[in-house]
Amino acid sequence: MFNFCPSCASAKITFNEGKFFHCPDCGFVYYHNIAAATGCLITVPDGEPAQERLVFLVRGKEPAVGKLDLPGGFVDVGEGVIEGLYRELKEEIGWTPPAAPSLFASFSNVYEYKGIKYNTCDMYFHVCAPELKPETLTLEKAEIAGVRFLKPADIDFSAFAFNSTVQAVKTYLRIL
Ligand SMILES: [Zn+2]
Numbered sequence: 001m002f003n004f005c006p007s008c009a010s011a012k013i014t015f016n017e018g019k020f021f022h023c024p025d026c027g028f029v030y031y032h033n034i035a036a037a038t039g040c041l042i043t044v045p046d047g048e049p050a051q052e053r054l055v056f057l058v059r060g061k062e063p064a065v066g067k068l069d070l071p072g073g074f075v076d077v078g079e080g081v082i083e084g085l086y087r088e089l090k091e092e093i094g095w096t097p098p099a100a101p102s103l104f105a106s107f108s109n110v111y112e113y114k115g116i117k118y119n120t121c122d123m124y125f126h127v128c129a130p131e132l133k134p135e136t137l138t139l140e141k142a143e144i145a146g147v148r149f150l151k152p153a154d155i156d157f158s159a160f161a162f163n164s165t166v167q168a169v170k171t172y173l174r175i176l
Pocket of ligand 1 (some may be wrong): 006007008009023024025026027028057176
């Protein structure tokens with residue numbers, strides 16, 4: 001990521017253990033830590049016999065534009081995980097959960113944006129939303145191209161943006 005030391009411009013800077021930059025000339029050290037990210041799996045009960053639909057977003061921007069994703073995103077500086085999740089839900093779909101989402105899975109992920117790879121710790125939450133309907137959501141136009149309410153049998157796992165999301169959905173469906 002850095003070809004030269006940001007402190008003294010030495011070209012001898014190295015990236016070590018997948019974690020930190022070190023400059024042998026001036027002693028500069030910079031830890032490129034993981035970023036925390038959230039995903040929210042929203043389920044909607046659907047008819048008889050007991051069925052449910054899972055709510056997915058269609059990504060409207062790179063990376064992985066057009067692919068399926070869950071609402072959520074990076075936790076901002078100064079935020080807690082739950083706070084970040086609620087903010088993302090409000091921003092992306094204009095919705096606040098009726099009950100506290102519960103953590104059910106967590107996986108590592110690599111999020112590449114404009115040539116830079118960010119190692120993330122993705123945390124997946126679930127919440128059941130009996131009243132949720134597609135037309136009640138306000139999608140963030142710059143980021144979200146659409147929303148899908150899918151029955152488990154109709155989910156195409158090759159259509160997802162990130163493998164960690166696939167793992168999370170399969171964990172929820174108990175098929176992992
Ligand atoms: Zn240096």
